[in-house]
Amino acid sequence: NAGVMQNPRHLVRRRGQEARLRCSPMKGHSHVYWYRQLPEEGLKFMVYLQKENIIDESGMPKERFSAEFPKEGPSILRIQQVVRGDSAAYFCASSPRQLAGTTDTQYFGPGTRLTVL
Amino acid sequence: GDSVTQMEGPVTLSEEAFLTINCTYTATGYPSLFWYVQYPGEGLQLLLKATKADDKGSNKGFEATYRKETTSFHLEKGSVQVSDSAVYFCALSDGKGGGNKLTFGTGTQLKVEL
Numbered sequence: 001n002a003g004v005m006q007n008p009r010h011l012v013r014r015r016g017q018e019a020r021l022r023c024s025p026m027k028g029h030s031h032v033y034w035y036r037q038l039p040e041e042g043l044k045f046m047v048y049l050q051k052e053n054i055i056d057e058s059g060m061p062k063e064r065f066s067a068e069f070p071k072e073g074p075s076i077l078r079i080q081q082v083v084r085g086d087s088a089a090y091f092c093a094s095s096p097r098q099l100a101g102t103t104d105t106q107y108f109g110p111g112t113r114l115t116v117l
Numbered sequence: 118g119d120s121v122t123q124m125e126g127p128v129t130l131s132e133e134a135f136l137t138i139n140c141t142y143t144a145t146g147y148p149s150l151f152w153y154v155q156y157p158g159e160g161l162q163l164l165l166k167a168t169k170a171d172d173k174g175s176n177k178g179f180e181a182t183y184r185k186e187t188t189s190f191h192l193e194k195g196s197v198q199v200s201d202s203a204v205y206f207c208a209l210s211d212g213k214g215g216g217n218k219l220t221f222g223t224g225t226q227l228k229v230e231l
């Protein structure tokens with residue numbers, strides 16, 4: 001069973017360009033979380049999605065960032081008009097269908113390291 | 118809001134030494150608590166977890182006990198190996214917002230030397 005896949009592993013963009021990060025959850029997982037890790041810091045929650053729905057985007061910056069998890073295909077985190085402060089590692093995690101009152105384990109991908117020049 | 122505080126690193130130990138990495142948390146209700154490990158260039162791997170007070174999570178010789186009275190979840194291992202060198206993250210999930218988003222500490226780097 002393949003783990004969580006993220007691509008690309010490394011992405012370099014110039015200021016003002018768009019960055020598109022992809023995440024394929026583990027087979028059978030319908031919940032996806034995106035986290036950002038700035039240098040020398042812990043991971044910060046960005047957004048939580050289920051298929052075709054954004055459930056919690058309380059950690060997403062209000063502008064330039066968007067996320068989707070279509071019925072078919074990977075989840076996409078898109079950053080428009082990137083700035084140097086967007087340079088970070090972006091991690092995706094997936095979990096299976098969650099029952100009320102339970103805490104399912106999140107399985108993390110290897111991350112995409114974004115560098116903005 | 119929720120928060121997790123970990124001891125700062127790096128922590129440098131000799132092989133076979135005893136390890137403690139302190140973790141305390143602030144949260145409403147009864148969160149679930151986790152330790153994740155990150156090896157260089159890789160994503161996070163779940164090391165252990167505990168979902169209620171007094172639970173002890175354990176894996177690969179590591180263990181941590183959920184202490185509600187002290188709001189702590191300290192990670193311990195009796196005898197570390199060079200292969201344990203990594204960054205360790207303490208995290209919590211309170212189950213609010215319709216999901217199980219994780220709140221992480223800043224991480225503690227562990228270096229184990231021969």
